[in-house]
Amino acid sequence: MKGLGLFALIVGIVVAIVAFTMDVSVPTGYGGRVNNIGLMSERQNYILIGCFIILCGLLMIIFCKKKDITPTSKSDNDRGCFDTKCPFCAELIKPEAIKCKHCGSDLEEAHSSCENRFDLSSIVLFDGKRNILNNDLVKDYAKYLFSITDDKSHFMSENKERIEQAASVIPDELKGLFKAKIDYWASEFSTTER
Structure with a gap:
């Protein structure tokens, strides 16, 4: 979400800069230039849109919370241990595993020796x-x-x-x-x- 907020902030800044540099004058038949009310109104709208996008981007960056990452591997932390891998082969284990798919070891045996690994x-x-x-x-x-x-x-x-x-x-x-x-x-x- 912070990435989206940063993107919105950059887009808003670009829109605001383009709006501020926009030429709102038109040539007259006498060789001079005059401000066009329609172009001035359009520039004002682009400035407001750019500022709104900047505000949204800033709010997303400021108030965005970090996503909670749920573990996809079985950690012995769920059982009170600190290993995150199979105690026999050191490969990652899925949460519902009762037997290691890599070495075939019974994880319930590992649970009984869990205290020694603290x-x-x-x-x-x-x-x-x-x-x-x-x-x-x-x-x-x-x-x-x-x-x-x-x-x-x-x-x-x-x-x-x-x-x-x-x-x-x-x-x-x-x-x-x-x-x-x-x-x-x-x-x-x-x-x-x-």
Whole structure:
């Protein structure tokens, strides 16, 4: 849409420039030139049309939103993992695939080993003053844990060992916050599941 707005802006500018340079005078029988009211009116119309096209183009450029691109490949992000390719052959996988068309691997087996592919090394970020948690990564990890938990009402106790293992890479001052955020996201996911 921004491309169309840019095109309209350029066309509007060209029309306005042509209108401003348009000759509205006609020769007289006495060797002079006089302004023609009809040509002046035509020039005025072209100037207004050009300005309107410029305005439309500017509005399209300013207020145009980026299109949301929906992924066409199956990303393990849907299951809480960060790989976007088959874990066995590294080829892209379609969203509805349960078996990789390239290597024939069963993707449900990959799902069971999904937790091992979480890269939690970037879970702690430094904002220039202090360490903070990468909230998106915490949310994705909680989503994964929630998806593999059988008894959602005992989420934290059922995943205690996994959460402790993940917390081992986190500085001590952030471990409590990490566990609280995992618990928060699990409760959010259980609310939306109902």
